[in-house]
Amino acid sequence: MKRFHNPPNRKCSPPLAAVAIAAVLLVLILIFSQPKTSINSSPINRTSEPPEPPRFAYFISGTRGDGRRLKRLLQALYHPRNYYLVHLDLEASESERIELAKYAKSEAVMRAFRNVMVVGKGNIVISKGPTVMASTLHAVAILLKQARRWDWFVNLGASDYPLMPQDDILHVFSYLPRDLNFIEHSSDFGWKEHQRARPIIIDPGLYHSKKSGVFWAKEKRSLPASFKLFTGSEWVVLSRPFLEFCIWGWDNLPRTLLMYYTNFLSSSEGYFHTVACNHKDFQNTTVNKDLRYMEWDDPPKEQPTNLTTAHFDSMARSGAPFAHKIPEDDSVLDRIDRELLKRRDGEIAPGGWCLGSKNDDRRCRVYGSADDIRPTGLCSKRLEKLVVQLLDPQSFRSRQCK
Template identity: 50%
Template sequence: MGAEKKWLYTMFSGAFITFLIFLSFISGFSSSYYYAFPPSKQFSSTADHWPGRPPSFAYYISGKRGDGDRLYRLLLAVYHPRNRYLLHISADGSDEERVRLGEIVKSLPAVRAFGNVDVIGKPDPNTYMGSTNLAAILRAVAVLLKVDEGWDWFISLSATDYPLITQDDLSHVFSSIRRDLNFIDHTSELGWKESQRIQPIVVDPGIYLARRTQIFHATEKRPFPDAFTVFTGSPWVVLSRSFLEFCAFGWDNLPRTLLMYFTNVVLSEEVYFHTVICNSPEFSNTTVNADLRYFVWDDPTKMEPHALSSSDYEEMAKSGAAFARQFEKDSVVLDMIDRNILKRDPNRATPGAWCRGRGSWWMDPCSQWGDVNAVKPGPQANTFGNSIDKLLDGWNERSDMCVK
């Protein structure tokens, strides 16, 4: 019995120390940590956020070493003056790469005018399957909450993602839905994940070591929790501002309690938000069980979906998804999406109702703008809108939104 108590004391002491390091890792945002581009001049149109105006989105777009060009292309594909953007190249990238990304982002006239894009200057590590990934997301949430009071939904994208609709399409469809809804794929049917993901105790050295390394496992497993129900699902989410304020400010202790537990879980970004929202009476009935992404899994299933190509384009375009993943760098299918769906030329933002310039080979139509609160949806908005309608029809028929 004495040996068992000693083992339990060692295990929980180690887990608690890891959590304290984790908290210090995600806290302490300072303006010196990012390249901020404040508005450089007065302009005729401002983004209004009062009721009746289109919604705004906060994008966290992340990548690793060598992904600077991909992040920039993705930013152009999802850019709109009403939104807010935070770009992150993880700690394995160089400062030169971040500076270069910041410089090329600032070359966009709209970014200089509206000041709505930031590049993180003090990067976070991203350990494969470790909790540093969740720490980076929570930090991004904190930054975006701090720098912009107007956005309605948070969207996380990686350098391997790409949109299947324009921002006008997204704003148009989301204008008609409740702004407290959260699009998060989730289930409490864990299956093999219970024994292989939840019960094993892992430590992410990226929390406390400067060099890049891998997670390591404790020799023992811990009992499955019974104080709360564990939910899992896709790490790619569209979450409401109100829910993320709850996670960040935590007027209930639930977000902190679950953060302590999931710090030592494999792929914590696949369980943290899902478990917090479904165990919170205030938010559990705001979940829509979908991540709004299109991807195709190999058979047998691997850790990541297969790389999409031109042969997947037709199914992708009619899927009703807002985003797709994953794509190889400079894939031909990305050019097809730009040309056929986004109507976007190389090195230019996706045009929308806010763009007022005359488009030509030598002039970007979005280098001049009018009313940034105007929205003009395209044909793809119908496909996306029908998909959302089906999701909400099923949502309205349920009394308990979190799938048990």
């Protein structure tokens, strides 16, 4: 990865502006200091001083033909506080990659805050192979090096889309411990034991620059005895401390597991999960949810159902900040833009940092403090409700690394 648009060396952090609703998730106190106490009242304390908003590091990835989709996704996700690394894999054309880089440099607010990076040379990524995991870890390493301050890493693909403004997500996450890892996981492999854990595969993308399917070895392997395998969703929201451990690991566990998962089918559905659940420092930081809205067939197939306008109400009510997966140019994207994000076609989704009038053609060209977080209310309440349910002391601990 040679060419990308660098984030600033300076901090963009003017004094914290007042937010419209000051909320404290008291459930966190119940969880971490009084785990046996039940929640009988609202978790909102509207008189407390709001903490500093977090920063997200987004890894947005796609392949050939996804350039236009990634541009739209970037516009829907953009916020001056966050960092964005956009990656089109080796299959994508050079022109697509250049167009994305040009857009990041030409959009006034992105140029001013310098928080969007576009990878200049794409990695080869083979579906179900460990090159997916390698590309993600490479992205994490770049973000750790190039972006000085961020709290959570989020991976998104071309078929993903946000279901609420960034202000709402930042507002709710302001009250969460910065070491929580939202990662759907289980040690119950079921059918995956014989189709994922025991087979040995070779990903040619690790050795060649030409994309092809993975190769299967004739031999099978037994389950490991020195660590316990976990599996789950490849879509994650991971904390910076955990990812620093995965990249710079102060013991050998991340490297040992990385070697093991080199020959593992769909390693992106198990590597982070197994690292977190096999280390005492991170076992109790896992929240068993990937924060994505998905629909599955019954019985479920390998991939979730395509989301359409028929799913809009369920998506909006779910409280999930992201949806997976939506077909290209489906009309539900326009409805999400219009009703949830308040985003006009071709524009960046507005937030409290935008100072232009709602009637302006480009209202976010005039901007103020990146710390001015103004949640819409309804979306943040839905996300808050979801988080409170996930952190309910009656079920939170029992769903960790089981």
